[in-house]
Amino acid sequence: MVHNKSAVFLKFPSEFPIPGEHFAIQTKDLHVSLKNNEILARNLYFSLDPYMRGRMNDAPSYIPHFQLQKPMSGYGVAEIIESKNPAFPVGSLVSGMTGWEQYSVIPEGFTKLLRVLPKNARESKKIPLSAWVGVLGMPGFTAYSSLKVIGQPKTGETIFVSAAAGAVGQLVGQMAKKLGLRVVGSAGSDDKVDYLLNELKFDAAFNYKKNGTILENLKRHAPEGVDIYYENVGGETLEAALECMNTHGRIIVCGMISQYNTTEPYGIRNLGHIVAKRITMRGFINDDFAKDYMEDFVKDVSAWLEADAIIYKEDVEDGIEGSLDAFVGMLKGKNFGKQVVKIADL
Amino acid sequence: MVHNKSAVFLKFPSEFPIPGEHFAIQTKDLHVSLKNNEILARNLYFSLDPYMRGRMNDAPSYIPHFQLQKPMSGYGVAEIIESKNPAFPVGSLVSGMTGWEQYSVIPEGFTKLLRVLPKNARESKKIPLSAWVGVLGMPGFTAYSSLKVIGQPKTGETIFVSAAAGAVGQLVGQMAKKLGLRVVGSAGSDDKVDYLLNELKFDAAFNYKKNGTILENLKRHAPEGVDIYYENVGGETLEAALECMNTHGRIIVCGMISQYNTTEPYGIRNLGHIVAKRITMRGFINDDFAKDYMEDFVKDVSAWLEADAIIYKEDVEDGIEGSLDAFVGMLKGKNFGKQVVKIADL
Missing domain, CATH: 3.40.50.720 (NAD(P)-binding Rossmann-like Domain)
Structure with missing residues (x-):
């Protein structure tokens, strides 16, 4: 059992979402008992993106709205700390769709929205872990x-x-x-x-x-x-x-x-x-182009990063506690560079 | 020398153009003395199209605005009655860019915007001449x-x-x-x-x-x-x-x-x-697609017309005198079917 801080969705906002009213950080006990092919992720970075505001509307879109009273989801980088899925061994690092929280149990159906990061991701000097939800995400x-x-x-x-x-x-x-x-x-x-x-x-x-x-x-x-x-x-x-x-x-x-x-x-x-x-x-959304362009993208951008041929500024909020304010700040243009939240150290 | 009634552009309108203020029918004597490769067209039908309103604005567009104090131009069907251009013999029928007037001298540079109609266009029962600025235009x-x-x-x-x-x-x-x-x-x-x-x-x-x-x-x-x-x-x-x-x-x-x-x-x-x-x-404009689709278009639509497999309603104004009011009426949605002006009998 662990204590798990999550950003929970409470109410559809019509203007800027207000922490405490439309969403809030809540701590709950997490009792982990994985089913077959499920994994437990310890979230390290979580990405705050403008498209997430659309998930706070009760209107048709390409992606379902956030569920009321549940932790919100989005792109993140995580470490697998328990696994009943052989594709995601304990100790591996992943990026993809995770929870806006400290720990996430990923159901089998959602593991296809994760990819295992390269072995050298842990040590890379040129590519920080947060890059996997930013310039490489x-x-x-x-x-x-x-x-x-x-x-x-x-x-x-x-x-x-x-x-x-x-x-x-x-x-x-x-x-x-x-x-x-x-x-x-x-x-x-x-x-x-x-x-x-x-x-x-x-x-x-x-x-x-x-x-x-x-x-x-x-x-x-x-x-x-x-x-x-x-x-x-x-x-x-x-x-x-x-x-x-x-x-x-x-x-x-x-x-x-x-x-x-x-x-x-x-x-x-x-x-x-x-x-x-x-x-x-x-x-458009990304998925429209993934089949034709994902491979070239990873190759080109990795090479640019290794060669210092591209610059990528991030605005890192340290800790999940301040992440709601950081999200609202991003919607108001207060961030300088790509907004991410550091949830935990590796 | 002939008397030539023309629709002359007088002033840029900011709302609906007003006959007599922004454009007017004027009669001028036309002294014809063709230069090499010029032709004299007797206009039979003239097409009134919504895009022409854009040519009454002094703003950048894909086509230059009408010149003040000059007859306006547009798509028409005409008979060649004098010619110094071997591609357009006297007696041939043409469709394309002509003048909003009874007679037009077409300078050499503009003859490329005309095409000679098929020999049977004069007699066709299924395809009226006006169709060449409508369903086939x-x-x-x-x-x-x-x-x-x-x-x-x-x-x-x-x-x-x-x-x-x-x-x-x-x-x-x-x-x-x-x-x-x-x-x-x-x-x-x-x-x-x-x-x-x-x-x-x-x-x-x-x-x-x-x-x-x-x-x-x-x-x-x-x-x-x-x-x-x-x-x-x-x-x-x-x-x-x-x-x-x-x-x-x-x-x-x-x-x-x-x-x-x-x-x-x-x-x-x-x-x-x-x-x-x-x-x-x-x-888009037509020209964007002409190279790839014009041939198929003429083939398909001619076949549909011959087989009575397509209906095309026209709203024909008889005579150039009423064409300014017909144009304004079209901008207000008063026409029922494609608006054309019959300028003369064949």
Whole structure:
């Protein structure tokens, strides 16, 4: 028996979720008695991602909403500490769908959403364990696959990335640079803009809260127009991007975080550009591309990490206790880099 | 020398164009003295299409705006009555880009936008001359190619077509029926709805002005959701369609006529469905697909017409004098079927 702290879902929020009201950390005793093919995971890192806000809505989506009164789930890195499944021996490290909690019993049906990490993952200097839910995990694959499939990037084109210092945006920008694109990013603080320009070497970046409207900023920083817009935020930024798109532009719709926590969504008034400029706008989830691109992704990104050819900033919350506030902070853009929670030391 | 009545563009409108203010019929003397490779066309039919409203805006688009103080241009059917171009002998019939006027001198550079009609076009019982700017012209090819390329229709799926009794909509619906889809249409009068149900054999159709909101109507008539939305109108109808789309739905963005004549465009508030339901939304123009689909189009549609396997309703305005009012009427949805102007008898 162990004490297990979990982030439990309590109530559907209509705006920003409030710790204590919509979700809470609760401690329960965990009596472990594994059935055949089940495993017990000790969670080490847990990933906080904007898409999880969608799981807090009672509305149809590609993924079921969180169950009320149950621990929430998401991507994590864990160590197997008990096992009745030969594919996951005790002591192995895994990444994939785990619980937002200290310990998770993974039922047989969910073990297919886990992968065993390479043997050297424990010691790697170049690839921290948290990377498996970041640059080498869902956000990394999101960036890599959608940029290729939907973006159809061509050397010399201009890409505009919103939330460009976030989990997905920072990778999209760097990958686009490697493909010879001109990269323009937006972010919500001067620190983030400095990071984009000076660390990630974006060609241009702006703080969307300053120096005029978003449209004025975008026109100034992408005077030749936008061929690919990597959409993470929605609202006024999407409207500005539509205004600046070039003919045959592509909009990769990864997320619209500005619209997740409001009961008064922003109305987009210039979709007529989709006709006039023959724009393609497409939403997706990772699974759509996994079969065709996962192998190349792991190979390419691992090689870039080993060669220090890609930078990946994480914002690590230490301990599950502060993870609810960290989640709300991420929805408000307070994180700087990919938001993760360190639940335990290896 | 001939007297030539032309529809001349006078002023950029911000809402509905007003005859006499933004455009007018003017009569001028035409002194014809053809240069090498020029031709003189006697216009027989002229096509009035919603996209032409976009050419009345001083804004970037895929096609230049109309020139002030000059006759407007568009798709027409004409007879060649003088020629210095061996590809267009006197007496031949052509369709393609001509003038909104009685007679047009076609400069050499524009003759590539014309095609000579088949020899039997003069006598065909099944294919009236006006068909070459309708079911066998731009609107027909628009419907045919975009349904295939962007729609990716599969037997058993549901397609929703707005402006379904219009130039493009009526063809999209019939073509989708041939491919085994369930077809739901919306239109702006009970007469049009009757036509969709009883003549074109749509599976369901509704008058968007009656029986509750557009969303309520659409939910009632497409209870299993929408896999393909053929977008002709924009605004509230687009919002309703987004609400009803199924996962991996496709939105073929042909036009947004409800938004062309307003200075206060409707704000679309539920684009978040593009993420959650992985929707593809794509604008296009014909030229994007001509190379790959034109040959099949002419073959298929000619065969359907010969076999009475497709119905195509036209709304013919007799004489250029009333064509400005007919154009405004079309923008307001007053036409019933594809709007054309008969300029002269053959």
